[in-house]
Amino acid sequence: MSIRRSTSLQCENHSPDFEQETPSATKERIDALVKGNPVLLFMKGNKLFPQCGFSNTAVQILTTYNIDFETVDVLSDEAIRQGVKDYSQWPTIPQLYVAGEFVGGCDIMIEEYQNGNLAETIEKAKADMM
Amino acid sequence: MPPSLKVDSNKVPGCLSTVHVHADYDGASGTLSYKGDSDGLLTKGLVAMLVDGLSGCTPEEVRGVDPGFISRSGIEQSLTPGRNNGFLNMIQVMKDKATDASEGSGGGGLGGGEEEEDKQEGGPIYNEMITKLQLLQPTSLTLLDDSASHASHAGSSGFSGESHFKLSIVAPAFSGLNALKRHRLVYTILGDVMDRIHALEIEAKDPTQA
Numbered sequence: 370m371s372i373r374r375s376t377s378l379q380c381e382n383h384s385p386d387f388e389q390e391t392p393s394a395t396k397e398r399i400d401a402l403v404k405g406n407p408v409l410l411f412m413k414g415n416k417l418f419p420q421c422g423f424s425n426t427a428v429q430i431l432t433t434y435n436i437d438f439e440t441v442d443v444l445s446d447e448a449i450r451q452g453v454k455d456y457s458q459w460p461t462i463p464q465l466y467v468a469g470e471f472v473g474g475c476d477i478m479i480e481e482y483q484n485g486n487l488a489e490t491i492e493k494a495k496a497d498m499m
Numbered sequence: 500m501p502p503s504l505k506v507d508s509n510k511v512p513g514c515l516s517t518v519h520v521h522a523d524y525d526g527a528s529g530t531l532s533y534k535g536d537s538d539g540l541l542t543k544g545l546v547a548m549l550v551d552g553l554s555g556c557t558p559e560e561v562r563g564v565d566p567g568f569i570s571r572s573g574i575e576q577s578l579t580p581g582r583n584n585g586f587l588n589m590i591q592v593m594k595d596k597a598t599d600a601s602e603g604s605g606g607g608g609l610g611g612g613e614e615e616e617d618k619q620e621g622g623p624i625y626n627e628m629i630t631k632l633q634l635l636q637p638t639s640l641t642l643l644d645d646s647a648s649h650a651s652h653a654g655s656s657g658f659s660g661e662s663h664f665k666l667s668i669v670a671p672a673f674s675g676l677n678a679l680k681r682h683r684l685v686y687t688i689l690g691d692v693m694d695r696i697h698a699l700e701i702e703a704k705d706p707t708q709a
Contacts, residue, residue, distance in 0.1 A: 422649070423698065460686055460693035476701050477678045 395452035403456075403466045407494045408438035411453045412463040415442050423475040427463040430482045434491050468494035500536035511592045514585035516542040520550075522596035529557050531597055535589075545586050553593055561597035566590055566633055566640075575633075584626040587633075624661040624695060631688050632668065638706055639669040649698070662697040667704075674705040 390398075403409055410427055414420030419428050431438050443450035443462050450462070457464055457471050465472040467490050472478065481487035504521040511518040516539030523532050532554045535546035553561050566587055569575045575583055625644055632640055643665040666685070673681045681703040686693055693699070 423700075458683075461698060471679075473679050473682065477682060480678050 390448045392452065392455070395448045396456055399449060399452055399456045402439075402441060404469045406439040406466075407468055407497075408436060408491060409466040410438060410440045410463055411443055411449070411466075412440050413442065413444050416440050420444060421462070423461075424463045426475050427465060427478055430478050430487070431465075433482075434488065436491060436495060467491055468497060500534040504534060505536065511546075511585070511589050514542060514588060516585075518542050518546055518585065518589060520546065520589060520592050520596065522593065522600045524558070524597075524600035530555050531558060531561060531600060533593060533596075541582065542585065545582075546589055549589055549593060556597075558597040558600070562594050564590060564594065565638060566629075570633060570636070583630055587629055588626065622661045624692060625664075628664070628666075628689060628692055631690065631692065632666075632685075634688050635668065635670040635672045635684070637668050637670040639667070639709060641665075641667040645700075661695075664696060664698070665700045667702045669704045669706060669709040671706055673703050674707070676705075678703070 408431065410424075410431060412419060412421070412424035412427060414424060416428055419425035428440070441449060441453075443453065453462070453464060454460055459471065459474065461474050463475055463478075465474070465478055472481070472487070472490065478487060481490070500519065500521065505519045509519040509521045511520055514537075516537050518535070518537040518539075520533060520535040523534075524530075525532065533550040535550045537543040537546050553564070569583065569586065574586070578586060622644065625642060629640070629642060632642075644661060644663075645665050646660045646662045649663040668685070672684065676684065682701050685699075685701055685703060689699075
């Protein structure tokens, strides 16, 4: 399997000595990420170095589809780590967004990968983006 | 119940009072007979009820007992959450002993695929989850505290056991809901437990899929 050239979005961690990002600012940041990327995974670690078994599984699944996808490392951004749980009303990481819509976490990705639904959702998102 | 049976291996965890349960298996009839006792009056009554109800049953019957009867019968309303926890643990211990005493026929417990489910000691979070999940009136529920296998990974510092769980649950409440909605329902039911644990794997089926 060839390693796809891909990017990981590193969100800057705002130093607590200066401006603390407000929850609504975090929400806007998340919103922009979710809407600006056809396939976006909030995870622990990044694509090359996942730092959690569930995040790793999520990455592996997405890699099988041979698409470009973005990831956000919540471990390096505390505001997003909490913010995305509020934004999605979902208590755990990883979290997958496709075409701006929340798909689910690792368990759901596995189920949807196995039944073919995830492939369909991603194909549709790719087509819409063209 | 003779004092000689009041040993640690017969002790029910998570009870406010001290409760012991012992099971004897009669190979000839294929049934179990239970003995139980407690130093508290209320819990003595609860364990007596279970001993009375479950003695004479086969291990399969005992394992198949649906804890949902606690809500349906109205018992749950008469007990505090702590007592409900204890009661659930009594039932679980009796199920475990049914499996042990008859030397386990077939894949244990409540239909889950996991192997290690029979000897759950039940920490406070574990017990709380079990109690809350009764709301879904599950026909099958297996909860595994899987924390030991995640003990050393990044981002999980600060938790000592009771951090990673695996849940297999079958309930009519899931009928007609897609996977996402089923998981959301479980999260809603568990409420603030999710703030206190690190991860929860969920397999949620409706009765037609079980």
